[in-house]
Each structure stands twice: as C-alpha cells, then as structure tokens.
Amino acid sequence: MKHLDCIAGFVLLAVLLIGGPFALATNMLYIRLLLGLALGYILSRSYTGFAGSVNRAYKTGSTSLMRTMMFMFVITAIANMAFLVLAPDIKAYDLWINPINLGLLLGGLLFGLGMSFSSCCASGVLTDLATDAPRAGVTLIFFCLGVFVGFPVQATASWVKDSWFTSSTGAKFANGVFMPDWFKWDGLNGYLGAIILTIIFAGIVVWLSYRYEKMRRNNKTYVGVPSERVQENAPKQDIAEFAVGSEKNYYALFVKPWTLKQGAIGMMMVFVLLMGLTKSGWGASTPYGFWFGKVLNLVGVSADSLANFTHQAPAVFSNPWLSNPVTVQNFGIFLGAVFFILSSGLFKETMGAIPRLTGKSTVMYIIGGFTMGFGTRLANGCNVGALYSPIAEFSLSGWIFLIVLVLGAIGGNRIAKRVYGY
Numbered sequence: 001m002k003h004l005d006c007i008a009g010f011v012l013l014a015v016l017l018i019g020g021p022f023a024l025a026t027n028m029l030y031i032r033l034l035l036g037l038a039l040g041y042i043l044s045r046s047y048t049g050f051a052g053s054v055n056r057a058y059k060t061g062s063t064s065l066m067r068t069m070m071f072m073f074v075i076t077a078i079a080n081m082a083f084l085v086l087a088p089d090i091k092a093y094d095l096w097i098n099p100i101n102l103g104l105l106l107g108g109l110l111f112g113l114g115m116s117f118s119s120c121c122a123s124g125v126l127t128d129l130a131t132d133a134p135r136a137g138v139t140l141i142f143f144c145l146g147v148f149v150g151f152p153v154q155a156t157a158s159w160v161k162d163s164w165f166t167s168s169t170g171a172k173f174a175n176g177v178f179m180p181d182w183f184k185w186d187g188l189n190g191y192l193g194a195i196i197l198t199i200i201f202a203g204i205v206v207w208l209s210y211r212y213e214k215m216r217r218n219n220k221t222y223v224g225v226p227s228e229r230v231q232e233n234a235p236k237q238d239i240a241e242f243a244v245g246s247e248k249n250y251y252a253l254f255v256k257p258w259t260l261k262q263g264a265i266g267m268m269m270v271f272v273l274l275m276g277l278t279k280s281g282w283g284a285s286t287p288y289g290f291w292f293g294k295v296l297n298l299v300g301v302s303a304d305s306l307a308n309f310t311h312q313a314p315a316v317f318s319n320p321w322l323s324n325p326v327t328v329q330n331f332g333i334f335l336g337a338v339f340f341i342l343s344s345g346l347f348k349e350t351m352g353a354i355p356r357l358t359g360k361s362t363v364m365y366i367i368g369g370f371t372m373g374f375g376t377r378l379a380n381g382c383n384v385g386a387l388y389s390p391i392a393e394f395s396l397s398g399w400i401f402l403i404v405l406v407l408g409a410i411g412g413n414r415i416a417k418r419v420y421g422y
Contacts, residue, residue: 002345006254009342013037016335024322031277032325036332037339038270039282040127044340046263047227049124050383051115054409058116061216062225063209064260070202070209072264076392077198079272081191084180084393090169094280096389097169097176098380098397103160107379108386108401110371112408115383116416117368122284122382125369126330130337131350134357139369140288146373147289148310154377155311170395174380177396194394201399231257255344271392278325281389285382287327288373293317364419368412 016037020030043049053066084090098104115121118139120128125143128136154160163174167181183193216222234256258266274282293306294317303314322328341347355361372382379386379401387405390398 002348005342005345005347006250008347009339009344012335012342013339024328028278029322029325029328032329033332035270035274035277036329037336038332039123039267039329040333040336040338041340042258042263042266042270042336043123043127043333044130044337045344046258046260046266047231048260048263048267049120049127050387051119051121051124051409054112054406055116055119055413056225057209057212058410058413060225061213061222062228063213064225064228066209067206068260068264070205071261072268073388073391074199074202075265076268076271076388077394078195079268080275080392080394081188081195083275085188085191091172092279093275093393095173095178095393095395096281096283096381096385096398097173097178097393097395098386098390098401099161099163099174099176100165100397100400101159101161101163103154103157103378103380104386104397104401105404107160107375107377108404109408109411110375111379111382111386112405112410113412113415114368114370114372114375116409116412117364118372122288122372122376123333123384126284126333127337129334130341132354134354135361135365138357138362138365139372142366142369143285143373144288144292144369146370147285147376148292148373150374150377151289151310151312154380160378160380165396176390179394179396191394198391198394205402227257228260231259255346271388281384281393283326283381283385283389284330284333285373285376285385287324287330289377290316290324290327291321294321360419364416 016033020033021027024030024033048065048068050069053069056065057063084093087093111121115124118125118135120136120139122143125136125140129140163170163176165177166175167177167179169178169181170176179194179197180190182197183190186192213222271282274280289310290312293301293310293312296306297303297317303318306312306317307314316324322331341350357365376382376385381387381389381401383405386401387398390401392398
C-alpha cells in the first residue's frame, strides 16, 4: 500500500510540474505554484505551523517552535537586507509595512483566539486540509466568510487604515514604522541597526520562552510534543549503507522528518525567492475572501454587487480562479502537503488518525475560522501577512502583532480548555 502511495505522490508531482505551464496563463503563476508546493512540503515535513508556536507552548509546555520561529525571523530579515540595502528605489518592493492602530491590536487578538480554537492559521489550514479535512474544511469555509465580511471594514474604517505612528519610509507604504528609518546614521542606511534591533526583540522572546518552559518543567506540567520527539529521535543514515533504490536511502530522502530548524531554513529560502522573483513577501489570507465571493458569483450574485460591498475590483470575483497569484500559491501549499503525505507513505496512517467532528468541535472550528478571517482584515494580514512578512521586512507592526497574537491565543486556549475539559 505504501508503495502505491509513493507512486501516486510522484505521479501527482509530475502532473503538476509538467502540466502547470499549460494550465496557468503566465510563467509567474507557474512560479507561484512551485513556491507554494515548496512551502506546503516544508511545513508538512518539518511538522511546523505558525499556530503551533503558541498552542504547543500552552498545551504541552514546549517552546521549541516559538524559538525556531524567532530564528527564522532573524535569518530571513538578514537575507532580505541584501535586497533592500542595495535597492535604488525601495518602492520597487511591495513591503508589508503595516499600520499600527486599533485594528492591528484587535485583529491580532481575534486571530490568536481563532487559531487556538481551530489549531491552525491561514497557511496551516491549507496543509491541514491534507491531514484533517473535516476540521480544516469547516475552518476554511468560515475563514473565507470572515475575510469577505471584513473587506468593507478594512477598506473604510480609519482605525484600520490610519497609523498611530509612522516613519519617513513607512509613509510610502501603509503609513507604518520602517525600523531602518530609526538608524540612518549606522553606515548601512539604517539596516544594521534594524537587524540588531530585530535580534534583540527575537532574543527577548527566546528568553521568555526558555523561562516559561523551565517553569512548566519545574511544575511537572511539561508533556512535550509527539511530533517533536519523532523529529529528535529520527534515525540517522549511515553513509556506508548508501545504495540507490534502498529503502533506507528512500527514507532519508523522502520520509525522515526534518527538524524545526531545517524547516525554518527552508521557509527562509522560499521567502527570499519570493522577494527576488515577486518583489513582495508572503501573504495568504486575502484570496480567501475572493473565493467566498466567487462562490456567490457562481450562484448568481453579480461581480459588481460583490465589488460594491467589499470595495474590491469586480474582476477578482469574475476572473478565473487560477488567475490570482496568491490563490495559485495557496493551492500549491495544499498540494505540497498532499505530495509529502503520499511520497512518505503516511497516507493510510494520516487518514486513520482523523478525529470525527462533534457538535461542540464544529462550533469551535466555525468560530475559529471566522475570527481568524475577520481578524486578518483588521490587522491587514495573518500569521504570514501581519507577522512573518512585516518582521522579515523590518516593520514594527509585526512585533506588536506577535504580542497581541500570543495574548489572544492564551485566552483562546483557556476557553477551549473549559469547553473540551482537557
């Protein structure tokens, strides 16, 4: 059975690689598909997800993922500096210098609450569709609804659009704070100071994470994360046993879990490719609102009516599904996760571990999906669009989003604990 899964996985990959250029209208859309496949594969094989950085810590005491996220933020920011410090015109890049306002605070709280209810985020819901379709499916539907009904607020509310603080370069984007503007005197146009400040912020989070995990271990409430133990205890390949076609070699190449740090490095590499090829960072959530509108368009609601409500262009609801670059990238994330499950021979094991939906869990996933979706419109992004991309592109908003995200997730986990009784 596992051999059939592996064959199916590589057939799927071949179809995507060979058929992609024919199914997609432009080379850039094909590149987006490849980048999405890479992200989905990396997230799945390294058992990584942004939501887990807080959820794991609360439920198990482990802060390994949170510390790894900080490592990823720092190395991505350093890599991005190579683009930005030499750019003749920084406006050539579509940077996520998000505004700092009430919307950011409320959106982060709502997103943290939602990701604790649904155990995923905007990118994680795509990989989870391949591993737990009932939970992820319910979450995604209401995530899409939340984004859709949040569009008018995002487009018109001053407390979402206007920033309390701004800087000279930040004013050229969304009136946010671009940290290099604080250090123009550092000899690298502010980027050296911004990197040092990024390292300091990340270091504070790592220090707090260690203290929290130490407290949990001392209180005997640390239980650890099964997937992290699998990663730590995965057998190492003996080079002396290397042989083309051997099962041990196949295990090392396609099955052996990657460590959290390997996953972080992989995502950093994809992020850098995104910056170089698309002149922008990683976003995921906006097309979810388009998808909801497209479904309404299919059942008779006109694109003009949808545009009037959402303040989006009519074309985003009437154009083909695969004409939007981020939509293609999101589909790629889902398919990258599917490829990993098949090529690693874990399909049967994964499908057999899917829990059944209950009335209680369904309601939690509905609330989780909607609050995440609506929260992204208030905060102008999700865990990638309001957290990873802003931090990696030196926006102060990303660090503020992290704080309120954690607070929202702690509150959400406490509510979930009472609901489920664990």
